[in-house]
Amino acid sequence: MHEEERPLVGWSRVADSPEMLETIKKNKRSSLGLALVLTLxxxxxxxxxxxxxxxxxxxxxxxxxxxLGLLVLIINLWRFANMKQRAWNGVVVKKLEKRRYENNENTSPSYMEYIVLIKTDRGKTKRIAGRKWDRDMYDYLDIGDRVRYHPALATIEKYDKSKDEVIYCNVCRRRNPIGNDRCEHCKNLLFK
Ligand SMILES: [Zn+2]
Structure with a gap:
C-alpha cells in the first residue's frame, strides 16, 4: 500500500484487507487453542x-x-461471543479520572482509574477504563473524537489521525510513530 492511498482522515481500509483478515483468523485460532488447553x-x-x-x-x-474447567470454558465462550459483536462507531463525550481504593475502606491503598466515555451512533454509552500503567487510550482520545471499535481485535480506531504524532497498533496495542505503515513490534499493518 502506498502512502497516498492511506490518508490520515477517514476509517482505515486496513481492517478489511486480506492480510488483516488472515491475522485475525490466526489470532482467533491460537486463542481458541489456548482456551481448549486451559479448559482441559x-x-x-x-x-x-x-x-x-x-x-x-x-x-x-x-x-x-x-x-474450574467449566469456569474457564464459560469465560472463554463469553470472550468469543464478544469478538462476534458488531463494530460500532461513536464519539468521545467525556474523560474522567477517578481515585479507586483496593477495598471499601478509604484508608486502603489507592490507584487512579482513567475513564473514557463514548456515545455510540446507536445511542449506547461505552466505557474504556485503564489504570495508571494502562492510560494510553485516555491520553490518545480527546472529547469530540470520532472512533470505531473493532470487536475482532478489541481495539479502537480514531477517524481523524491527522493531528497525531503517534498511532496505536490495533493488533498488539503498542504505540508507533504516525509515519509508520507497519507496527514496529508485531509487524502488522497500522490502521491508517
Ligand atoms: Zn503491533
Whole structure:
C-alpha cells in the first residue's frame, strides 16, 4: 500500500484487507487453542492429583477440576461471543479520572482509574477504563473524537489521525510513530 492511498482522515481500509483478515483468523485460532488447553488442564491436573496424591480424595479432585474447567470454558465462550459483536462507531463525550481504593475502606491503598466515555451512533454509552500503567487510550482520545471499535481485535480506531504524532497498533496495542505503515513490534499493518 502506498502512502497516498492511506490518508490520515477517514476509517482505515486496513481492517478489511486480506492480510488483516488472515491475522485475525490466526489470532482467533491460537486463542481458541489456548482456551481448549486451559479448559482441559484443570480437570486433568486434578484427576492426576486425585489419583496419585494421598492428600486429595479422588472424588473431591474430580469435582474441583470439573468446576474450574467449566469456569474457564464459560469465560472463554463469553470472550468469543464478544469478538462476534458488531463494530460500532461513536464519539468521545467525556474523560474522567477517578481515585479507586483496593477495598471499601478509604484508608486502603489507592490507584487512579482513567475513564473514557463514548456515545455510540446507536445511542449506547461505552466505557474504556485503564489504570495508571494502562492510560494510553485516555491520553490518545480527546472529547469530540470520532472512533470505531473493532470487536475482532478489541481495539479502537480514531477517524481523524491527522493531528497525531503517534498511532496505536490495533493488533498488539503498542504505540508507533504516525509515519509508520507497519507496527514496529508485531509487524502488522497500522490502521491508517
Ligand atoms: Zn503491533
Amino acid at each position: 488442564l484443570f480437570p486433568i491436573g486434578f484427576l492426576v492429583a486425585g489419583l496419585f496424591s494421598d492428600e486429595m480424595p479422588l472424588n473431591e479432585a474430580i469435582i474441583i477440576g470439573a468446576v
